[in-house]
Amino acid sequence: MTAPTTPGPFGALREQLTAAASTFAGSSDAVAEILAGIVDDVDRALGEELEIFPVCHHSPSSALAMVRRLRAKQPKVIYLELCEDLQPLLGELRNCRLPVAVQAFASKLDGFPADWGPLSVVAPITEASAEYQAIAYALETPGVELVLVDRSTDHVFQWLPRPPGTADKPPPGTAEEAPSGGDVETTTPAGEEAALHGDAIGVEIGDLRPRFAELEAYLLHHGKVRHWSEWWDQYVEQPLADADHDTYRQVMVLIGSLFRRLRPAGSDARDRDEDRERYMWTRMRQHLAASGADPADCLYVCGAFHAASRVEQFGLRADAPFDIGPRTGTRWHYGLIPSSHSAIEAQFGLAPGSVSIAATTWTKAVARTGLAPFRLQGQRGGRTRTAGRRRATTAPAPAAGVADRLSGYLARPPAAQGLDEAELRGWCVDIVRLARRNGYLASTADAIAVFETSILLAGLRNRARPTPYDFADAAVTCIEKDVVPGRRDVRRLCEILFGGDRVGQVGYEALPPLARDVHDRLAPLGLDLEKRTIQRALVDLRASPELVPCSDLLWRLRHLLPSDAVRPIMGERRLGQRSIQESWDLALGRNQRSLIELGYEGVTVEQVLEQRLRRAVRGPDATASVALGAVEDAIRLLDSPRLVDELGTRAVELLAAERTVDDAPEVLRRIRRLLAHHRATGPLPAWCEAFVTTGYAHYCTLLPTAFLDEDSGVRQVGAMLGFLFGMESLALSLGCDRSQLELAVAQSHPAAPAKVALLWAARHQLGLLPLAELRERCAELLGNPLVVPAFPQYLSGFVQALEPVPGLAPFVVEVMSSAFARLPDPVLLPWLPTLITTLREHGAELVPLLVREAGRTFPGSLAALDAWVPPWSASAPPTPPLAAVVSGPVSALLAANPQSVDAVAALLGCDGGWREPDGGGTAASAGLTALLAAHPETTDAVAGLLAATPR
Template identity: 70%
Template structure:
């Protein structure tokens, strides 16, 4: 069937045959065309069966749509030919009602297009969904609008012409997702024009993950048909085929020829579409919905169908559903909407974003904009533009004329037109003609591309301009084209100028795209922004920057000299948290708990990321509200961890300075920690709780209750998990070290809150690791608890180095000791000793492979521990190279290597502890104040009166003596 259809298409589009005359009154409008198609079907298919049914069915579809009393205007999205035909038809017909194929709930937004610079997209957005799977959130539907589009011409005409009503008749945004199976072809990420469509970089992502809705998605759904058209049309992609064989001929045709040709193409693509039941059902439901809405509006308003215009895609214009037409049978109800709350607004769009979302060729929308401008100059058709639109020319009307037109309804429709005659037969045989204007334009392109190539480092000359001109004509002739297209010119420029190297950042193909108009990026005006976005711009006004423009703006904040800029700093830090990377980037300055900013420097690109800022407005009326909602959402997520909830609480304090929200999230973090049964987040929990403790101890008179509860619960929680974590293979050494770090660093506070140290001692006693790294970590914990002396720990390491069977695993013990600095920073000197002994005694075949592991361990999990080792090594090792030969490590210097002396526990005043304390009465006074002892001195010597107190408290004296001995 594919070969037969290919022959039939060739027969239809062949050029040079005489055009048939107009059919007589006794014949139907398309009887001559039907007869020709019957002959073609019999010749190419060896029989008039299947092929004849398809070809004659296409003519029947066109005839049915043309005879409909409510005029159907078929269009293709972002087609300059459709826009030109629409502008012509609106000025002649002057309809009173315009029905538009667009989501019916987007109607209130269309008036806001006056405040924008096209292209922009109408968006429906939902974050709080009800009735859809949670993983779909957020939901987003966009409908891009460009000036070179038929829908914009219809919108501008309806909104600026008094007495004209614009009615959107397509399904709602909610039903877009109700009827959508979330298949890949919905957004066409990898269209036939190339993977990902356009390579527009940042601009290609202006629509995000939104589902695109456009008027007239006209493209073959039958892969073999599209492949055949591209091969026989000698083009690379569908956009080029459409420009050559549809766009150019229709741009010069009259209304009826345009209308019938578009209907014929829509019928062809519809009849050769694959039998996808889901997609077919969605298409038919949309058509039933649109015709039902139009009949309901006609019945309610009493408008004559002859005064209306129905603007839809050519694919839907030839619908075969029973509801088709003003006299269609039955009605259709799409069903109720879900409880999802939808927000509506305008977001900036671009040519690259449209190309990427709808699978168009790179540069095709820019070329369409260039063709649109060329058609306006050539035909002198005055397009419709919304009053106040950026780039629109003011209308020149006298006051009386303006008042008269405002008060008068639109002109009545002319007398009913005669039934449309067959224009297809002649139009399909008409060859395109190359006129002098096209040659002049091609010459201008050739000169301009050489000039652009020179600016970008190419060694181009006037000879290259001539070569590009002649090569463009040659390529067009080789491809059976009457005149070169922009795509022919692009290929010729690449061949003649680029040659074999690209000296600069842009190649010739990209230079041609820029020359043809480039990627135009729209902008939403201040008046059309949501309240949140306007509030952001107002609060950043003291910076005196044009933040709505695209590009990067440098902001310098001298907060010390201008304290009012601190509010701008708060806004910028919140924007940095909420917006994508690059929208607000700090160059100088940082925000930490407990610190106030002095000077800051920022790179701001809010105009470039206007879409993200607008979508924030769908979530709340201020950035503080949005930030609080996001922090709550992250904290109360079912998969949230204790570390994540602590991070949310810290951000609430850091950015919002909200004690209420921080206390709420902290209490929730306590509950999440109690429910956790793994230690994956222990390092992050330790880091954040230490930071919060340091902040509240300096900024608040007392610790918040949730902090005390968190420390108390965390102490018991990690004591319970410690024995299991030591033997669990899934628990890493860093995670176990973080648990010990929490227990040892929080021990003083936990014991003061009622915890029992026996829990920790029992947990360590019940731990029996087999992994060397964890074994070393356990030895460090025993040393910290006092169950293992430093001398015994050094002796164990010496035994490991003396055992040949254990030497290969000794580096893993050292890794454990490195992580042990987290819970026991007092072992820094011992770790330096152990590493030094390893470098001195390990063989090279063991030491050298271990060095990368040591470096990566310090870099990934011990970046904060490396300064401790460096500082201790700098204190121990000599500072000069000449001193190294005579240097003896302190752990080999005799007494230092011996066993530690037992602490003196004597209650007599003449004991070692009593003498030491008597020599330092100020220290004793401070300890007495901490213990609450306000009794007077009991000795006659004022300088020695602390001795009596030490005699009464011998345990305290012994503890202080031991502490001072370590120092």
């Protein structure tokens, strides 16, 4: 931009700065151009027909200047730099306690990459901010119109950079990725209160911070401060607190122009800043043309960075067009969420405690100057004004034209404020009191040390009086030293001393319908749910059946909200089981943001829960186990058979489409639980039968591949076999063919030892591998020196085989005992920790089965252990002949109850002459022996079973 031909009011200052550049710079062209351009920016902004009021966000001096100007000018139209689609929410600030944040939220995206969702934009508002004063004035003064002119929240995300090939990259979530220009920054807040904004993008007016890292580092170094917030408070806030209107405007535009010109060229942030300025000036010209308002009665409130704009659309007389693109099809939801000082600091990279210090500074300045700030009627949490407070008189309007106030302001140092010993003494006494309450061994001597150290630090930093930052440094040095005895360090105590982390609250009337419905339905509990403390709710469903709906709602909120919002202390809700007494810890006031965002998804909790369950089973990552989990949640939390059938049908579809068996253990666990529930409550639904038949055929098909695939673990293959064997009777009754399973097992040829053991167990369950042969194979493995190091893997496979073949528990105990007895220590000892960790992680439910079987097998006392002989030992008593078994107690039992034997004899075509009329045992034995000899197949089968069963 070329310098104006006429000197103007700032001609002398321009010449003075140009001469200074020639004197102190080796090459004066660049420096002189920057300095002259800054003066031109100030001249241009202040000479604009529409009055521009530059501000800095959460700045007490900006808020004070705003109050003075509003009372002096009394504008009829206020243009505010804030997203235009947030305007309908501003009236709801009456029902809130500041600080709160105006939020736009979208979960269903149309026009943005799906990976970006959910999208969230927040605009925090505090009482000590110029924007709140402008909003309160406009809403409480009849005949005043407030117009938000910044781009919409939809355009905020439209204008985010999308590099080629990264169209689906999520929006920036860290400060480094956030736009460096303009007023948008994003960070990931840390801590409970700092996380109130989540990962939303923050929008505020007046973000004044150097965009040039070297410039900020230079200012901090020479200002002898550690953070930008401290530099701003020392060199801008305090000097401008009592400045007149013209001086304030010129200084703020000067700073904005300086930071604007000293920033990297060619950045995306620069383009977005300029597009925002084009957008705002276009909207203002459109509104003036439509409303016919007089520019002299209007006020444009924007950040000082944008006040020094040089775009061609700047000014009401500019005619350069700017095409505002349409919004996407994304549906945005709007509401208010609670905010806090720490959340604002984390969102915009401010120093911890800076917003609390600003709030304290605002309160002191209002009391000192007697200004009456603007406040929305009915504002919650506000202080009542005393009748004796002096009300500021209306200041006269500034004279026509622009007078140079910069030259005098820059030429003389700011008026130094003397040391206020009473204030500093009060700080020292209070910090010692707080420190003692938090476990520090502080005393009066520490208070004196903090007092003197604060003055010393202020002197070292060229300050006439200690600032809160100097005082905090002195307190840390003198009190904390290197030990923090409690939760809070001394710097945190200083923040509490200067006002603390004030947390806002959204009132009942400003809540979305769902949140209000939750409060109404939980009213029978008799708790104040707006409190931020944790409250205990005792629910006796037997004595107070009217609390059953409250219990149902609490379980649904437990599923939807963070774990600390609704936490059950006593009671549980499982399939087919409900507690008669429950105890809850409720912190809905502390998690108000989560409850409000839940209201963006629906009108009732039940509607939101149903939508989320449907979304879970229809998502791209949905699996059969996820769908079965959704079915469980629908049964537990919602009384909707239609929804259960829909989700179950979707589970069948997902199971049939799966090509891996990674979720087989979870599928088996969930379908077992669901089948048991439905069998206990009524007939099996159609989707359960379809799931069993589909799963039987599906796992039979995948079984040979899973045995060979290295990515399929032993637990997954064991779960597949558990499904096939556990559901076999039901699947066969529903029309499945057992030959599918036999063929699948026959086609399986695993190489891994653990899977080989699983295959042996499956063949044994199918009757293809007798237990005696299985025992022989294990004995051969233990007798082969080359296989002994790998035998623990076989044993792990047998342990996992208890899932599909629980009847192998005695054999597994036998094999483990043999392994412990025969394996050498170099093999056994390294393997034992692996076995324990594997059982704990992948087979915790199998350990009780092994323990019970071991308890039945091994002796119960130490004395009996010496004479105990393992049942699988070769020295165990041989199996008695079948005739001896039959001729013993069995013969006597059959002789005393001959009806069953007569029935069997009749089926076999024999007569009843197998016993003598006197029913003697000898005759019975002879007749029964003859009968069994005539039919040896039955005798052989029984003998095989008796020989195979350890006794």
